Amino acid sequence: MTTDVEIYDARIELIDYCIDALWDTPDESFLETIVAGEIGLPEDSVNDRLDAGFEHLRAFREQNADADVDSLHDRLNREYTSLFVGPRPPIQPHETYFREDTEFIGQGLAEVEASYSAAGWTPPEDYGEENDHAAVELAFLRYLVARQRAGVEEAFGYERVFLDEHLTTWVGDFADAVTEESAEPFYLAAANVFAGLVAFEDEIVAQMT
Template identity: 40%
Template sequence: MSTEDTDDATMAQLYDLLAGVFADPPDEETVAALASGPLPDPGVAPNDRLAAGLEGLDAWGETVEDPAAEADRLASEFTRLFIGPRPKLQIHESYYAGDYLGEPLAAVKETYQALGIASAPDRKEEADHAAVELAVLRELTATDGDRTAPFLREHGDWFDDLAQDIHEQTDEPFYEAIADLVAGVVAFDASRQGVRQ
């Protein structure tokens, strides 16, 4: 397996993790798996944000003694941050583009159509939701990396702002680590694809 194949496999796994935790709070099984590792080595992470995210996730994992109780705690914070009734954050590209669920959402849908990406019939989030875009990046990375660069060029620049806002809205170590991970993963993928952000 080439280095590029290894990078693609690791990136797809990280995108899968991120898509999952932005869609739903981690359940007991996911908490137990993340807490016990293994995670990629932060020492070989290609940028500081990704290293910080991996280090933060590892440090959080060391504090987990009861995965069920931790899953309940994270579910409460997930609801406070992303669901509401008055969520602290709207994790949609269109919100960060200043036209919530407006023209930027339509642009994301057009990009999906141009790239031949069909919407999942059971998807509950809008097309520009962080979980959906990260799931798309997972699929592009796993199946056809050539389509990743156009997507990142058009839609990857808001994840760093999202990460900063998560840090401002929570002191929960798990979500702080996830914030650093999403910023670091997208930045690294953009860099290796030759995309400026």
């Protein structure tokens, strides 16, 4: 029987994985963890997006079981740059890039920041990105889940609003865009796990609010 502690641990582990995979080229230690199979993958189905992401992650492990980590890092750095940095990248991993009701890094950015402020959270400076970047929104989600684990009931309400008004509005389109633009299992995994995580969180919060 799965305990509440195990569920919280799994939620935070998924969020941390997505942050590490998407905020920049993954570092060598993270890649070693992935290739070595130190991040557990469920055998049972969770939801379509998570299932797809886990399959891509398994494929990445199998394809790179004997790969040199430095070479693997270089390959993923090229792919990350091509996808998300450019010049003229096909995808920007930002909420306002995908939303149709605001300009890229426009008014929608202030709305994201207002959600952070309402919950008493200040984005860390570590990411060096605008505050609607996937990694920053995921860091906020991690904060809310940690608050829930600490028994702060209102954190479920803040997550409900953030999912409805922000994450669920763009993460599916982001995952679809990565699927269209990349054949790299690492990023196919990251994008689909991100989308599946949001769907998973949506189900959990629906039960609590």
